[in-house]
Amino acid sequence: MPALVDSHVHLDDAAFDADREAVLARSLAAGVRALVVPAVDRPSWDRIDALQRQHDGVHAAYGLHPLYMARHQPGHVEALAGWLERHRAVAVGEIGLDFYHGDADAGLQRDCFRRQLQLARELRLPVILHARRALEEVILTLRAHPGLRGVVHSFSGSEEQARQLWRLGFHLGIGGPVTYGRAQRLRRIVAAMPLEFLLLESDAPDQPDAAHRGQRNEPARVPEVLHCVAGLRGQAPEEIAAATTANADRLFGLSLA
Template sequence: MTTPSPAPLTDSHSHLDVAEFDTDRDAVIARARAAGVTRQVIPAISRAGWDALAALCRTHDGLHPAYGLHPMYLPEHRPEHLADLADTLARERPVAVGECGLDYFVTDLDPDAQRRYFDGQLELAREFDLPLIVHARRAVDEVIARVRRVGGLRGVVHSYSGSYEQASQLWKAGFCLGFGGPVTYERARRLRDIVARMPLEFLLLESDAPDQPLASRRGERNEPMHVAEVLDHVASLRGESRETIAAATRANAARLFALPD
């Protein structure tokens, strides 16, 4: 049983729109709210899902869409989708551009094509003055370099997995770092050290549901409700109260994504 948060929480990264939740999405939202997770930022993964994501977020309070082209779904992307993204950003005014980024862990994803889509989304984020939701797997240095080259950007690197030095470069550039299930594993020593020592004003909580289940729930479908358990681990690692972490991470998400009170 997940212990409810002492203060309202924001899940800064869930994929509540995907097929894994088609049979019980309303119940998943209800369980999240019962655990104190009252807001969710839901980044898109490909052009095909944008319309359904928009409809979902219009239907439920506390759900906030972002639109983008995820690098792991590269085979689904087409060059004209960047123009479609510009039109969607202008029409929908979402909370962010994303999920976008680079993934050099999956070996059959063409790096040059990934870079073209990522660079295009960086430019759109600057043009529309929106934050970015960035996926960076085995690509943190290149993500930092490309963000710096465009300039004038802000956002979050979600499910952060880089070094402390890379993390410091990101928050000095105004980027937050998102942490979820991986921080609950005792073997994730480097990650847990970053969470323990980083400035609280750049820390966000996330589920990445339905992926990245917590250590206590290996093999299960992840849900936004479990952000309340991530909160417990972060508070313990930092030696701070659950109330302090809950309030700070909610404020951080509100500031980054311009979420309403």
């Protein structure tokens, strides 16, 4: 089986503080050899930088997540620009829009999102996008910032929204939700989508697969997602593994060869 890439895992999360080394060992044993770890706020940049320095298979992304606007300070986007100039990063992320909660400060989110997209374009880095109850606006915003590339992680949109993202050159990050039988629309999209736009992810410690419902998720469970995707598409797991790893390598410049 070709090596796998977990294209979205919050390895720095406190949920892993007690056994992070064991989590990494299980990931390697499961064939997940590269982990893309996106930041959510300014303090997480330091934690992720340390993890990247300590482990060859960990690849850092830095950004300001829309859910944590209360943690972000006015100068943090400028600080992100300086940080990215001084630290190795494979992407700007996790960034985006989240209108799930009615009290979300949409204006602040939009300003922070657009400024980070501009930064990614200037630095020629891909973006890792979060879009909850906001995917249509995220797509419109991407159209206003041509030349970007990246992934919408934990994709949960419609077939038409998926097609719009592919036309923009964006990937879909697919994780544990696809393993649930009730996710019929997502499963239809994954079964028929162009393979060159598919990435596998855990989103650990969140979004476990159906077999581990309610448990803490971890990168070692990406093979469960792989086998589900392979079954939906009627393809060999080895074929899906090779393609998704190549996709991640090409998007993020992981130098896996």
